[in-house]
Amino acid sequence: MSIASHIKEVTVAGGSRTAIDFGSEQITWGGLGASIAELESLLDKPGNSEELVGLLGRNRTEPVAAFIAALGAGKPVLLINAVRSANQVAKEVEELRLACLLGTADDLVPEVLAAARRTGTQVLELSLQNEEIDYTERTPRGIGPFRTRGEGTLIEIQTSGTTGAPKRIPIAEHTIEASLRDGIRSARGTVEQPKLEPKTSPTLMFSPLVHTSGTFNTLMAVFEVRPIVLFEKFDPARFTEMLVRYRPRFVPLPPTAIKMMVDSPATREDFSSVTAVRAGTAPLAVELQDAFESKFGVPVLTTYGATEFMGVVTSWTLDDYRQFGKDKRGSVGRTSKGVEIRVVEADSGAEVARGEVGVLEARLQRIDGGKSWIRTTDIARIDEDGFLYVLGRSDDAIIRGGFKIMAGKVADLIRRYPGVNDAIVIGRRDERLGEVPVAVVEPSRADEEIDASALRLFAKEHLTPYEVPARIHVVPRLPRTVSDKISRVEVKAMLDALET
Missing domain, CATH: 3.30.300.30 (ANL, C-terminal domain)
Incomplete structure (x- = not known):
């Protein structure tokens, strides 16, 4: 089944239940279904099935709902970071030459609209009306030519730009589908087949939609028919409020948020429903993990992944944590289903022995059937039990x-x-x-x-x-x-x- 078909089935299964909660704004699964149908009617024209739909993304109801709606309409999506200056966004819009661009009124500023007119990009303004997304044309579609997707690409996303200029990464539909299926892991680490049964425990999402973690968390929530509680930025007080209101079992927290919670007035009682916290996106210091677990009594299960992998490569399960949690502090866990990892010498590419340090490589079924080893920039070691330790980046090494x-x-x-x-x-x-x-x-x-x-x-x-x-x-x-x-x-x- 295609992702578009699955999303449509999810909107039917979810019905009148809340799909997205953003403070005073909510949209239901049924509202998302209506939003998909409306977008299909606007974009379903002969010859444009391969054209990418651009989305000015940020963690608000309309962009997140439009992202889901575009995929549900079977359209490949290119995510654009809206949280930048108007000139930066306008320059990117002009360079991309998109057939269609979706965004809210706040982001469709004069500079962006002018850039769209120069390239003939149709601009649809997003607004929330009666718990559905309304699309208002701001600029008409021109004659093109327009940017098309690469073969099999469903989403184009940018790297975070931590060490240099952000790069656009095309993610294939089969990679996303496989990553989502691999992501359905029980507390014991087994992969479970998803059922279209609406969940009450939400995804508390503050990872930006335009970053791979936010993209994946959004898709994972839709895949599981799980409500999304949106945060534009992490706020300890609101996060604690949502913990108490929704009582989720698993919550994601990046290291910066973990530190903010350690420093916050939140209590063990606030975390009483939480079975485990999943931590990714950046290295987590052992001392910070110890402080969090000591304060809240909740295990932190670290993960490791990258934009190119569209999902995790290694992770901890609760069973692993119970058996190895004390002895393997600092590890980012063991490989996920369909993933192999190895450590090699930087120059020769020869695999090193277990426990020795080198450059990490991964081979994933969801990328190309597991045919190719993909080299990362991470320096790592793998111990005798298969636990991965990421020691730093090769470009972080300083020779003094x-x-x-x-x-x-x-x-x-x-x-x-x-x-x-x-x-x-x-x-x-x-x-x-x-x-x-x-x-x-x-x-x-x-x-x-x-x-x-x-x-x-x-x-x-x-x-x-x-x-x-x-x-x-x-x-x-x-x-x-x-x-x-x-x-x-x-x-x-x-x-x-x-x-x-």
């Missing part, structure tokens, strides 16, 4: 006078210092040593004062001498990507300004 420093390890240590919310360590050129590590630190609160000299002494107590940052800069806030990861590109620009 011949000694290799893993920047992620140093940043993890700095995050343990009282008053530090987050930190990043960057290699900076040095005439004598080649490179030196420099730390940029964000306080937990805007009014928090962190003594850089005292922090450096703390680092000296816990690190080897060559790992200690040569300089530490405390800034009010670290720049972040749409997926809430620290933007290395912007941090480097910040350091250029600070150190000139």
Whole structure:
């Protein structure tokens, strides 16, 4: 069955139950079904089945509903990050040359509409009317030519742009379908066949729709007929309120949100319905995991994946956690169904022995039938029980006078210092040593004062001498990507300004 057909069946099965909850706004599964039919009538024209539909995505009712509606209408979707300047979005819209663009009034600013007129892109404004999506034409369709999808592509999504300019990644329908089926895992890790039975436990979604985790969480919720509770940004107070209102069994929390909950007034009682927290999108420090589990009594099951994989590659199950949770701290779990991993030497590509460090590669059934090994930029090791440990990125390694420093390890240590919310360590050129590590630190609160000299002494107590940052800069806030990861590109620009 195609994803479009499955979505339509889901809207029938869900009926009058809430599909999307965004504060004072709700839309039902039946409302999504009507929204699909309306969009089909607007876009179902001869010769345009291969043309990509662009969506100005953000975590609000209309864009998320329109994303589901477009896929339900059988249209390939290209996601555009709307949370940027008008000029940036307009430039991208003009370069993409889309046949159709969907967006809310807030995002269809004059610059974007002007860009659409220049390329002949039909623009449909989204609004919520009587718990259905209404589409109002703002610019008519021109003569083209327009951007078409690659063979089999269902979604085009951008990487987060953590280490460089974001890249567009085409995701095939068969990859998404296989990833969703692999994602139906019980608490014990077995894969279960989905049933079209509406769920009451929701997906609490604050990962951006335009990022792979948000895209996948949205599709997973639809696949399971599970309501989506939307957050535009993570807020500990509202998250706690939703925990108490909906009493979910499993909740996703990235490391930044885990830290915010540890620092929040939330209690064990607030988490009483939660069987486990799933953590992904960024490395989770062992100390932070310990603090969360100690405060709330809920196990954290870490996962590892990438945009290109459209889903997880490794994860923890509750059975694994009960058996190995204490001994395998810091691991991101074992392989998911249909996935193989190995660690290889960076230069020769030869596989290394279990326990040795190298570059991680993965082979996935859902990508090309598992024919090709895909190399990542992650440095890792796999232990004798098959647990994966991601030690950092190959482009994070800093060579200081011949000694290799893993920047992620140093940043993890700095995050343990009282008053530090987050930190990043960057290699900076040095005439004598080649490179030196420099730390940029964000306080937990805007009014928090962190003594850089005292922090450096703390680092000296816990690190080897060559790992200690040569300089530490405390800034009010670290720049972040749409997926809430620290933007290395912007941090480097910040350091250029600070150190000139």
